[in-house]
């Protein structure tokens with residue numbers, strides 16, 4: 001695949017980054033290839049959200065992805081990427097769509113992967129939506145703001161441990177793989193970025209309904225500094241917490257995911273009895 005330099009193409013096409021679409025582009029092939037390689041061996045279908053000018057897309061193809069499906073909201077980009085679609089000779093298709101409304105878990109053939117430098121403003125919404133379809137995916141290699149990545153991978157006791165850590169890790173194993181400094185992007189964002197690898201679990205870490213887990217983590221972390229017995233006063237306080245096998249004086253940051261699942265199961269029963 002012999003292609004002109006991406007920077008030159010972007011300049012010639014006057015493809016200026018738009019803040020409203022979270023556009024911070026990566027032109028350094030070494031970096032985009034490092035991200036792509038984090039997803040190898042590739043699954044049958046690699047889905048890229050927000051290809052932009054196509055730096056990471058090029059790397060996915062160069063690293064050997066057989067089917068790349070790129071989903072992009074910016075119509076300007078769809079035309080711009082035509083050169084790459086041609087050069088990729090059947091290995092790349094680009095869909096114009098809003099990723100928030102696109103059932104990407106149905107694209108291509110399983111096993112699927114999502115590898116993407118996500119627009120920061122919708123990154124966690126997208127992740128949570130995809131995790132509801134976790135069994136459709138073999139893995140996710142995703143770039144987040146470092147602060148968000150730290151919340152995703154945090155363990156009980158860590159300052160960043162909270163709802164995002166619990167709801168994510170309930171369904172997937174998560175690890176941070178490397179950071180990317182602001183100056184690697186055009187235009188540079190104000191923050192450092194972190195690439196995270198998520199591998200969906202065959203089944204969630206412990207039994208409970210997702211809506212109940214969301215509800216109990218919202219109650220517990222809505223008052224982060226309070227003991228669980230105080231936050232769950234309306235549900236029976238200390239008795240409720242003890243029935244879940246937890247210490248009533250514990251605070252939410254100390255409780256492992258399995259503990260929140262036990263609370264979620266009790267919460268479910270409590271709601272039924274109401």
Ligand code: SAM
Nearest residue numbers: 021024025026050051052073074098099117119
């Ligand atoms: N992958 C490119 C790179 O690494 O240089 C661009 C990454 S840029 C951070 C985010 C990309 O997501 C942009 O191309 C932007 O147009 C696209 N985007 C923003 N919102 C989107 C949405 N709702 N659905 C699909 N793509 C979106």
